[in-house]
Amino acid sequence: MNQESKKQKGQENLLLLGANTLYQKMMQYLSPIYFPKSLEIDDIDTLVSNEFFRVRNILCRIYKFDENKHIPENDGTSPFDTIRKDVEQEVYKRIYNDPDFLTTINIRKKYIMMIREAVKSNNNTIGTFYKNQGKHYRDGEIPVEYETSPIVVIQNSDYFGYGGYEANTLYELFISDIGELFCVLYGEAGESFNEPVEHIQTEGLIEITHWLAEQSFISSDKFIKIKN
Known part of the structure; x- marks a missing residue:
């Protein structure tokens, strides 16, 4: 046949x-x-x-x-x-409401918004491995490196890894010409690639936000001080 x-x-x-x-x-x-x-x-x-x-x-x-x-x-x-x-x-x-799940979704939106605001206020680009601001690290001389950089886990169903999960070092955050927030990641094999920030797991979004605050890209006023 x-x-x-x-x-x-x-x-x-x-x-x-x-x-x-x-x-x-x-x-x-x-x-x-x-x-x-x-x-x-x-x-x-x-x-x-x-x-x-x-x-x-x-x-x-x-x-x-x-x-x-x-x-x-x-x-x-x-x-x-x-x-x-x-x-x-x-x-x-078969649809059910999980209030804690919806709370987590809103928490993710909050952190993504804080990251976006920080990137936008720095001419749409913040280096997180190299100390480049306002321009991509690939576009000029290699600047000074940070002592630490965020390491995040992403989930993308198009990837071949188990469940599409991968751990990568965050090299850069930028907003594209059409307004999408991306991160530049480096994997274990040494290759770089762009990934929408929405693909980063929640713990990674928190890690990025706190790192940006530590580097003064996000004001400490966004958080609650425990003791004066």
Whole structure:
């Protein structure tokens, strides 16, 4: 059987499942519980929609079903259309509120905002390994090094490491031309790469913020003094 025939056979197999069986297949890939990062209605709706598409894509891969090809050939319809509402309703039923998790999300936002304000006030660039300010360390002579630099853990699902986690030395913080906050990291192999600050784990965001305060990039007034 050639590749095209296998693909066609896979599409036929998916169509032969029927709505009820297709629904049950999708149920197998849903998480038993979901914790939203926000209780805003739009954010929850987005979570539900994304989960439907995630599971749909899994089944399309398993059955080698080309939905983009199928839809225009079948009056703009997909076999997933008839069950989408039911699947999404099931996802809604599995959503739970974890108040401590939401508090952690807000804490992360607070630290990211403090880091951004510090970087912005230094012409959008702060070196954290070399003492460069307002320009990238790659753009000129290698300046003096700091005695210590933050070491952070990031999580990026595109990486091959276990779970996408990696530990790296932070070399620089900068705001891009389109306003995104990035960090320049060096890994164990000695390669440098840019990573959105949002990918840094919470402990790393705290470490960066405290380091910036120690180096006077963030005012001590942002924190509470224990004793006068």
